[in-house]
Amino acid sequence: MTDMAERVVGLGLIGCGARLTGVIERVIEKTSGLRVVALCDPSEIAIAQCRERLDCPDAALHEDHRALSADPSVDWVCVGSWNCFHKEHILGAFAAGKHVFTEKPLVTTMEDAVELKAAVEGTDRLFSMGFVLRYAPFYQRIKALLDEGVIGQMVSFEFNETLDFNHGGYIMSDWRRQRANAGTHLLEKCSHDVDLMNWLTESVPVRVASFGGLSFFTPENAHQIERIGTDGEGREAYKSWQSMGIYTRVQKLNPFTAEKDIIDNQVGILEYANGTRATFHTDLNTAMPERRVYICGTEGTLRGDVLTGQLEWRRIGFDTELHKEETVGGGHGGADGILADSLRESMLNGTAPLVGLEDGMKASVACFGLDAALDSGTVVDLRPMWAQVNVTP
Numbered sequence: 001m002t003d004m005a006e007r008v009v010g011l012g013l014i015g016c017g018a019r020l021t022g023v024i025e026r027v028i029e030k031t032s033g034l035r036v037v038a039l040c041d042p043s044e045i046a047i048a049q050c051r052e053r054l055d056c057p058d059a060a061l062h063e064d065h066r067a068l069s070a071d072p073s074v075d076w077v078c079v080g081s082w083n084c085f086h087k088e089h090i091l092g093a094f095a096a097g098k099h100v101f102t103e104k105p106l107v108t109t110m111e112d113a114v115e116l117k118a119a120v121e122g123t124d125r126l127f128s129m130g131f132v133l134r135y136a137p138f139y140q141r142i143k144a145l146l147d148e149g150v151i152g153q154m155v156s157f158e159f160n161e162t163l164d165f166n167h168g169g170y171i172m173s174d175w176r177r178q179r180a181n182a183g184t185h186l187l188e189k190c191s192h193d194v195d196l197m198n199w200l201t202e203s204v205p206v207r208v209a210s211f212g213g214l215s216f217f218t219p220e221n222a223h224q225i226e227r228i229g230t231d232g233e234g235r236e237a238y239k240s241w242q243s244m245g246i247y248t249r250v251q252k253l254n255p256f257t258a259e260k261d262i263i264d265n266q267v268g269i270l271e272y273a274n275g276t277r278a279t280f281h282t283d284l285n286t287a288m289p290e291r292r293v294y295i296c297g298t299e300g301t302l303r304g305d306v307l308t309g310q311l312e313w314r315r316i317g318f319d320t321e322l323h324k325e326e327t328v329g330g331g332h333g334g335a336d337g338i339l340a341d342s343l344r345e346s347m348l349n350g351t352a353p354l355v356g357l358e359d360g361m362k363a364s365v366a367c368f369g370l371d372a373a374l375d376s377g378t379v380v381d382l383r384p385m386w387a388q389v390n391v392t393p
């Protein structure tokens with residue numbers, strides 16, 4: 001990294017949509033040591049927006065991701081494309097010897113997980129995963145409290161991620177509504193939460209079961225758009241987020257009638273290799289969105305919600321104190337800037353990323369297990385899947 005510290009580090013962006021442009025905007029805003037030098041995206045709208053927002057009018061435009069990775073001015077390849085392309089974009093970058101930042105999820109199929117694992121074993125390149133919630137003060141505080149032993153040993157816990165109805169409508173009218181593009185909803189949206197569950201337990205799930213389905217975003221419920229009406233800016237219910245996405249803005253699909261093959265509600269139960277047991281619940285049509293945790297330990301209990309930033313815990317015993325703490329709330333719990341600071345450090349000084357490829361792999365495989373359980377209606381033993389990616393549970 002010595003020579004990189006002496007010159008401007010070049011960033012090449014593959015998939016220049018909303019998320020990656022937002023991440024890189026924060027990364028480059030506090031330094032002159034990083035510059036966006038190359039772009040690759042089939043959407044002219046995305047390229048134009050990205051050039052303007054990241055102030056990189058002269059960045060080279062590459063039609064092929066391999067050409068971008070081979071570009072000698074690119075030091076870091078940043079991947080924000082549709083999930084189904086992440087594997088080939090990451091492999092292309094590694095093949096060209098570049099460092100990688102990728103948005104979640106790492107891969108969308110078990111075959112891709114096995115291929116990626118084999119291809120990158122032994123690489124000395126840096127790899128950073130966009131599991132932004134890992135950087136959130138809320139989850140960092142929970143991990144610290146667990147490590148301090150304030151609730152003793154973790155025994156069982158509940159996690160959820162339930163979405164505002166307009167967010168649900170966005171997903172159901174975006175490219176994410178099809179597994180071929182994004183993988184399942186659990187993988188695309190909740191792999192954040194599954195990663196957090198793996199991290200907090202310091203284990204991986206070995207037996208899982210799951211039920212789920214498409215119960216609400218069906219043509220029979222399209223009248224719900226009219227029932228609710230419009231918001232203060234005249235935007236229709238379930239469509240009010242559509243102006244934010246390039247795909248949704250152009251396609252203008254009705255979230256109820258658009259063809260899709262993802263679920264809109266799912267529950268899962270998990271048993272971890274270390275004996276911890278958990279439930280996970282997601283729903284895409286709620287009036288009270290939550291990203292809530294409730295953890296029971298041998299000596300205490302902890303609960304909170306990252307959307308509010310409120311956290312409370314209490315030791316088991318007579319008249320023990322209820323500790324109430326307030327961390328940063330909001331969608332990502334204030335983590336976007338912290339992730340950007342960390343990524344900037346990695347890019348400028350070679351600092352090891354907080355979340356890497358192994359974490360991305362474990363989150364993807366755990367999601368594959370839960371979805372295999374949902375699809376098959378059986379309890380799935382994940383041990384053979386972990387063996388395929390050389391993870392010892």
Ligand SMILES: NC(=O)c1ccc[n+]([C@@H]2O[C@H](COP(=O)([O-])OP(=O)(O)OC[C@H]3O[C@@H](n4cnc5c(N)ncnc54)[C@H](O)[C@@H]3O)[C@@H](O)[C@H]2O)c1
Pocket residue numbers: 014015016017018019020040041042043046065080081082083085103104105130131132188245246247
């Ligand atoms: N960490 C987070 O909190 C978070 C939040 C949102 C999205 N994401 C992830 O970011 C990624 C992008 O999501 P988004 O919301 O920005 O979607 P988006 O639709 O705004 O952007 C995706 C971009 O990828 C481009 N693209 C598609 N196929 C491509 C290809 N083969 N080569 C190059 N570019 C291609 C599209 O044209 C589009 O511009 C996804 O993987 C998603 O899971 C992460």
